[in-house]
Amino acid sequence: MLLTPVGFILFGVFTGGFVALAMLTDRWLSLPWPLPGGPSWFIAVLFLIVGIGVMAWSARHFLKVKGTPVPFNPPPELVTTGPYRFSRNPMLTGVFILLFGIGFAVQSLSLVVLFTPLYILANVSELKAIEEPELVKRLGEDYIAYRWRTPMFIPGMRTRK
Numbered sequence: 203m204l205l206t207p208v209g210f211i212l213f214g215v216f217t218g219g220f221v222a223l224a225m226l227t228d229r230w231l232s233l234p235w236p237l238p239g240g241p242s243w244f245i246a247v248l249f250l251i252v253g254i255g256v257m258a259w260s261a262r263h264f265l266k267v268k269g270t271p272v273p274f275n276p277p278p279e280l281v282t283t284g285p286y287r288f289s290r291n292p293m294l295t296g297v298f299i300l301l302f303g304i305g306f307a308v309q310s311l312s313l314v315v316l317f318t319p320l321y322i323l324a325n326v327s328e329l330k331a332i333e334e335p336e337l338v339k340r341l342g343e344d345y346i347a348y349r350w351r352t353p354m355f356i357p358g359m360r361t362r363k
Contacts, residue, residue, distance in 0.1 A: 220321045221304060224313035235309035242306050249303030256296030260285050280344050288357035291329065295355045298322055
């Protein structure tokens with residue numbers, strides 16, 4: 203439980219680093235923003251609301267079973283309620299949507315087309331290499347069956363064998 207704040211801080215620094223690097227890249231390369239302010243803000247607000255909503259809904263279901271989304275203090279049991287019925291990682295899906303929203307809000311072309319996709323790739327790599335093998339060890343056949351029937355991020359996407 204003591205490492206939970208450290209996990210939140212590390213995740214925040216990692217995520218914030220991608221946003222900061224994207225904004226520096228936009229300035230360094232003088233990348234223009236392709237949309238006018240009105241549509242850009244509409245998309246930003248929509249993505250921010252959806253991203254924060256999905257993250258909050260996900261966190262609520264982790265907290266119900268006395269766990270946190272931080273790998274140092276995971277839930278003691280497999281969570282398959284709420285958004286976890288549709289996706290194995292809805293909290294991260296919310297973060298990805300949030301990052302796209304931030305990109306539209308700050309009008310960062312590199313955040314929308316380069317850094318958020320790289321962030322997604324980094325997270326997928328970490329999940330596949332570290333978190334999912336640990337979940338298989340900790341939760342066993344229940345997690346293997348859940349992983350088989352539930353897509354990693356996008357509801358409705360079939361999992362691959």
